[in-house]
Amino acid sequence: MRRFTPLVAYVVLCSLSVAAAKGSWINAYIQLIIMFIGINIVLSSSLNLVNGYMGEFSVGHAGFMAVGAYITSILNVWLFTSSSIFGAPALSPSSAIFLFPVTLLIGGMGAALAGLLVAIPSFRTRGDYLAIITLAVNYIVKSSIENIQVIGGARGFMGMRNVVNSMQDVVNLPWIMIWIFVAVGLTVWVIHRFVNSTYGKGIVAIRDDEIAAEIMSVDTRRMKMIAFMLSSGMAGVAGGLFAHILGYINPGTFTIMKSTEIMVMVYLGGMGSLSGSVLSAIGFTLILEMFRPLQVAKWVVIPLLLILLMLFRTEGLLGNRELSDVFPRLRRIYSPGQKAGINVPS
């Protein structure tokens, strides 16, 4: 039964939060923070797959998030609401409750396809040059959206609030929060299983030595493609959810600043550490909210804290280690599957 303990604990925790949100025991502000923590966990752990486990340097994660956010939002507004752009809803608004995860997945797939823009050059380009390509993709996505006037261009796109409302008209639950919990659970589970599988270890092999990995029969092109598409697809799903929290998105949200924020979470938690990413996403979101009264000075204090962290604990909170390495007792419930006795150092 032990292997189900984390799952059960997670489901109980999520049900409690959803119940608390439904019963209005926690106010809208705290609900919002919980949802942002969820989004940030998805973003940071998906970026960790590329930056941490594969050792590439992607600085344009917000671009993929934008692709997912726009695709999901446009599909939902077109299908389920009457809007000034698309006219009457194409399907009945109440079907949103079933089809929302589908549109979310389509958004994720769109983002994964955008990930190909990075994945294909990465066959030949490495390191700093690849960093520029990701940066360029971020800018390309942002300025393409700005130039498509049908979806609002630089003014942004709205109407997602109605989708959420029509979902809540059918069954009155905080649906976005539920889907965020599902997405977080799936992301962490998929990445955890993937990087610990024999197949997924190829990614870590590419980080350590690409040529050696190739010789040892790792199909590096295929692995890179999978890693980039998986990572950007997850970012796309996170973007879709993000759009539905706010009900309004504009291209200015998905700039290099947002990418930097995600990157900071990855490095704060430690590269190549999934539990580090999760913890740092939680911690960083809370710190951001705590420092909100500082206003502008917030963005002086937070980088300063990070520089101090880099100076005194360079590898991040849990660099290349998991929580189970720090607290070995956790390993009994934390390690994947039933590989007892096989202690795989990362």
Add this chain to the structure above:
Amino acid sequence: MIVETFFQNLLNALQWGSFYALIALGYTLVYGVLLLINFAHGDIFMVGAYIGFFIAALLLGQYIAPLSLNLPPVAVFLVMLVLTMVLTAFVGVTIERVAYRPLRRKGASRLYVVITALMCGLILENGNLALLGANRRNFPELIPNTVHSFGSVMFSNVKVIVIVATILVFLLLETIVRRTKLGMAMRAISYDRMAVPLMGIPVDTVIVFTFALGSSMAALAGVLFATAYPVLEPYMGALVGWKAFIAAVIGGIGEIRGAFAGGFLLGFVEIFVAAFFPSTLRDLIAFTILLVFLSVKPTGIFGVARATKI
């Protein structure tokens, strides 16, 4: 008519290319020596422009104390330029000492240093915003902007100064890097980090010199930029900085020729895209060209692929 439009745009492109080239230089110098992308460099450009603004205001007696030096504006410009370059070099070196050197001593991976650099940039931007407020400042007009016309091609003296200054800087830096001992030391460090200290080369001094050189060129770019476009705001360095970085990469990062070639190329692409297409497409087309270019030639124009031994 088309020829004249072409030359007009060519001149604009040369001016923009000059700004990109001067900033790209800082990226390339630091990268050439340390293999570090100094992402704080775009903000050092901004700091340079601000320092220039305050020194100019001080010398003109418009700030803190009403000085009555009655210097001619051109003299104010020259004094301000030199002081700004020195002070900005100091800022760059301080960042190196406080943030990068301890990490280097610890032997931290390059990526952590890059993150630290990003954070330093954020601190400079937002520290400026927090200290000086969000209002824009107008840079005083020190060099009276006179417009000459050659046929129907209009060019201002500021444009000419910018372009000439950039060409002079290029010649100066090529000389420093190719002909002096310090330049030789810089190239040696990028060639082999392990062997260089054994040859008795003071690595830290060379690195400090590199940062000072790069930052003072950013300050020069900042002052010239503020002279040409006299509006200062805390985020002015962000986008220009990223684009200059792209210019450095297109040229082949680590090569001084590359920084200039890349800077001018990016300037040309941006100006000519804006001339023939709606200007909102400028960034999109410029970055798409970059993406295609890097996919075809990953090391940039002058870059040489580093051979990896198995």
